[in-house]
Amino acid sequence: MSQPVEAFIDANRDRFLEELFALLRIPSISTLPEHVPDVAQAAGFVAEALKGAGVENVEIIPTARHPLVYGEWLHAPGKPTVLCYGHYDVQPPDPLEEWVTPPFEPAVRDGNIYARGSADDKGQMYMHIKAVEALRAASGTLPVNVKFLIEGEEEVGGASIAKFVGENAARLKADVGLVSDTSLYAEGIPTLCTGLRGLIYTEVDARGPAKDLHSGLYGGAAPNAVYALIELLAKAKSADGAIQVTGIYDDVTPPAPAEKSSWESLPFREEEFLKREVGASRLTGEPGYSVLERIWARPTLEVHGIAGGFTGAGAKTVIPAKATAKVSIRLVPRQDPDKVAGAFQEFVKANTPAGVQTEVRVLSASPAVLVDPGHPAIRTAAEAFQQVMGRPTVYIRSGGSVPIVGDFNRHLGIPTVMMGLGLPDDGLHSPNEKFRLENFYTGIKAIALFFERYGQTS
C-alpha cells in the first residue's frame, strides 16, 4: 500500500492493540441473558471506534435482541462501495478452569493474543476499522466508499441482522461485502475463503415419567427419558458417521474438480491435524472422503451437549423424567435449511422410543454459500493479500458458517470477500482462544491495500 498508510499503521501498533484489549475485556456473551448489558457496552465501544476512524452517520440500531452498529463513509463518487461486516459478540468461555489466563483479561504470550473473541471476531472486525482509520489519516480520504454493519448476535444465529439486511437493501447497497471471520489455511499462507457450510441448530427434549422415579422400584417397567434420548440420537449417525436423516444427502453435490484438486495441492498433514489440532487418538468421519472434503464439502451432525437426570457427585438411583440435547447439522451448498430441519424433525418423531415424548426446537437455520473467485473484488483482494504476505493467495472453503455472507448474497445480490487472518489452531469457541498478534497488523495492511487497489479498478 502507499508508504504513508503503512507508516501510520506501524507507528500506531501499540495504540491499536490497547484499543483491541479494551474491547476484548467486555464479556459480550450473546447467548447468556445475564450478559445483555455487556453486549450493549460492546456495541457502544464499536460505535465510538467507528467515529474515531472518521466513519460517519454512526448509529446503534436496536433490534429484538442485541443491537446492530451501522456507519458509512460515502465521499468517493464513482468508486465502488465495500460493506464491511463483523460481530462484537462472543461464545461463552466455559470450561473456565481450562483457560491459562482468564478469557476476558487479554494477554500476549508467544506472539499470540489470548482472549475469548480475539480471533472470533473482535480482533478481526477491528482490523477493518483500523484500516479505514489508517487510510484516512494518511491521505485525508478513502479510495472506496465504505459501509459498516456490525452485529451482536452472530453466536446466537444472527436473526436480527438477517431481518435488517432483508428490510434495508437500499440503505446497504454495495458492490461487495468484506468479512474477516475465517482463517488462513496455515501460518504465512494468504487465504481467501470461497465457501461456507450452513447450519441448523436445534434443541431436542425428551419426557418420560411424570417425575423422576426410583430405579429400584420402577426399573424394568418405566421409560427413562435420558436413555430414550440416547437411543434416539444414536440412530442419527451410522458407526462411520454417515447421517441417517432421510434425504440428507439428496442435494449434496461434490466440489468442482478444479476445487478438489486445489485442495489436494494444499500442504495438509493428517498426522499433524490429528495431533496438534484435534488431540484425539484418531480421526472419524465418512470413509471415502478426504478430511478436507469431510469438513468443507459434506454435511455433518453433532451433539453439542446433553443433560438429564442426576449428574452431581456420587450416586442417585433415579429414572429421569426429562432430558435435553443440543443437536446441529452443518449444510453444504444447495441444501435447503428448512427442508433439512423438517427432515430432522421427522427423524426424531419416527425414532422416538415408546413411552416417551420428544420435541425439536429449531434455534437457527442458515444455508451454505459459495462465491466466485473470478469476481473483480475477490481477485483484487487476492492480489493485495499476496503482496502484503509475499506469496500466492490460496482459495479454500470453511466448514464453519458465517450466515451474513448468505444474507448479503440473497438480499443485496453481492458476493463477499472472506479475508480472514485467523489460524486453524486458534481454538475458536474453546478455552484459550487466541489470535496471532502479527496477523492483526498484517490484516490491517492487507485490507488497506485491498481498498486502495479496489478503488483503482473503476
Add this chain to the structure above:
Amino acid sequence: MSQPVEAFIDANRDRFLEELFALLRIPSISTLPEHVPDVAQAAGFVAEALKGAGVENVEIIPTARHPLVYGEWLHAPGKPTVLCYGHYDVQPPDPLEEWVTPPFEPAVRDGNIYARGSADDKGQMYMHIKAVEALRAASGTLPVNVKFLIEGEEEVGGASIAKFVGENAARLKADVGLVSDTSLYAEGIPTLCTGLRGLIYTEVDARGPAKDLHSGLYGGAAPNAVYALIELLAKAKSADGAIQVTGIYDDVTPPAPAEKSSWESLPFREEEFLKREVGASRLTGEPGYSVLERIWARPTLEVHGIAGGFTGAGAKTVIPAKATAKVSIRLVPRQDPDKVAGAFQEFVKANTPAGVQTEVRVLSASPAVLVDPGHPAIRTAAEAFQQVMGRPTVYIRSGGSVPIVGDFNRHLGIPTVMMGLGLPDDGLHSPNEKFRLENFYTGIKAIALFFERYGQTS
C-alpha cells in the same frame, strides 16, 4: 399388643410427630460433600433419640465417611435378640422447583408427611425407636433384647456399615434383623418383603479431543465425546430393554412357582400403575415378563444421568472433549455383583467408539437377597402385622436394594424381617417424597406387637 403400650402410643402421637419433623428438617444428604455437617447432626439426633427411648451404651461410631449410631438393650435373658437397622441419610432433593413445599420443611397434607426422607428412611427408622420407647414406658422392660445399628451412607453405597458388620460379628450377634425401608404392597395391605435386588452403580467417562472444538471447523473429522458415549450406551440395551452385557442373564433364575402365583394373586392394575405411579404414556421392558417380574425378578440397566458439552441457554457449536454418565445395573438372586461389574466394564471397553477413551468407575456393588417366609421371626412379624392392620399379610419382593440385608445374612448368618410401611407412590428419591401419617403410627404398633409376640416364642 398389650393395652398400656397401645395407649402410650396413642397418647404421644403429637410428640412423636414433632420429634420426627425435627429430624426431617436436617438436610442429611450423604452424597453431597457440603452436607457433611448436616449428616453428622442427624447422627447426633438419632443417638439422643435412642437414649431417650431407654436404649443403652449408645455410641456414635466414626467411619471413613459418615458415622454409624449404635445402641443396645440386653436385659431379657433367654429371649431372642433383634438387630434393628435404619438409615438417617437421604437422597438429594433436586429438582427443587418441583417440590410443593420445601424438601426439608416437613408438612402434612391430605394425611401425608411431605419431606425428603419421610419414607426413605427417617420416618420408618424412627418407628423402631418409638416402639421400644412405648414398650419400656408401658411395662418398664422389653420383651426381647434389641440392638440398633443406624447408618448415614445408605444412599451412597453403605461401604462403612458393610465393613463394620464384617468386622463386628460378635458385637452384633442377634437372632434376626429388622429393617423398615420397604413399602406395603398397597394401602391397607400388611406386607413383608422377602426379596431385594442388588445393585452395581458406576460412572462412565468418555474423552475425545484434547479440548472442545468448533464443530464447523472440525465436524466430520474429530471424535465427539458426548456422541461416543451416546453410541456406547445405546448398545447396552435392545429396543425392548434386554441388557446386552455379555452373560448378564447367565445366573438369573426365575421365581419359585409358589412365589410367582402369589404375585399373580396380588391386586395389580397395570393401568393404575402406569397412570398413577409412572405417569408416562406406556410402560417399557422385556416382553414375556409381567411388570412385577420385570421389577422384582429381572436385572435391569438404567442411565441415571448424563452430562457433557454445552447445555446452557441458546446455541454453542462445540464438539465436546468430555462426557460422563451414571449407569447402574440391578441384580437378582444368584448374580455375583463383582462378576456383573466386570462384564459391564468389558462391555464398555468392547463398545467404545474409535478415537475416544472411556473409563468405568464402580461406586458400589451389592448382591440381591432372599429370606425364608418360614422363619419364626418372619412368621411372627406377619401375624403381628395382620393383627394390627386387620387383614392377612402378603409376601412380596422389592426391586430396590437394601444392602444391609445382604450384610446381615453374609456376616451374621441371620435373616431380616423387612417390615416397611411405605407406599408405592411415596416418591422415594423424587420431588414431594411422602410418608402416610397413619402408617407411621401403624408401624410403631406393629413393631411393638412383633416384639411382644417374638418374645413369647422362646
